[in-house]
Amino acid sequence: MADNRPDLSDTERDVLKALWEHGxxxxxKLLEVFQDQGRLWAYTTLQTLLTRLTGKGYARSEKSGTALNYEAxxxxxxxxxDRLTALADDVCDGTSSPLMLALVEGGKLSAQEIEQLRAxxxxxEEEGKKPQKGDR
Structure with a gap:
């Protein structure tokens, strides 16, 4: 079931990605990461974005000395x-197969990804062959 967290702006999503990689x-520290990417944000701008992510339930902070450490x-x-389940609910009436088929038919799968999908x-399929509770 899809999570009920609010949607994110593109910028908030970029900050969340940075938390996954560096948090x-x-x-x-995050300010340095974004400066290295050419984004010259003010400290307060990034702090506001982190506060929004925290308020939306995507991040949390913990005091460490005099600083707050943020993590996803x-x-x-x-x-x-969560996002794909929400998309399937919104566009495909809760059925995931049209979404999955659209991704596969889009032809952007590497050989390794195809092998993972096959596995x-x-x-x-093997799980489906095992007797389920109440099948006896």
């Missing part, structure tokens, strides 16, 4: 699962 860390509250995989499907 937990203080605002100053969910993994990239959990975020992706997942094999695993799901």
């Amino acid at each position: 937990p860390c203080p605002v100053r 509250t969910l993994s990239k995989e959990e975020f992706l699962q 997942m499907l094999d695993h799901l």
Whole structure:
């Protein structure tokens, strides 16, 4: 089931991505990360974005000495699962297969990704063959 967290702006999503890669860390560390990318944000701008992420439930902070360290509250995989489930609910009436088929038919899968998908499907097929509770 999709999470009920509010949607993110593109900028908030960029900050969340930085938290996945560099967190937990203080605002100053994230500021350096964005400066290295050519984004010359003010400290207060980044602090505001982190406060929004915290308010929306995507990040949390913990005091460490005199600084606050920020970290994401969910993994990239959990975020992706939530967003794709919400998309399937909104566009495909809760059915994920049209979404999955559209991704596969888009032809942007590497050989390794195809192999991972094949292994997942094999695993799901095997799980389906096992007796479920109440099947006896």
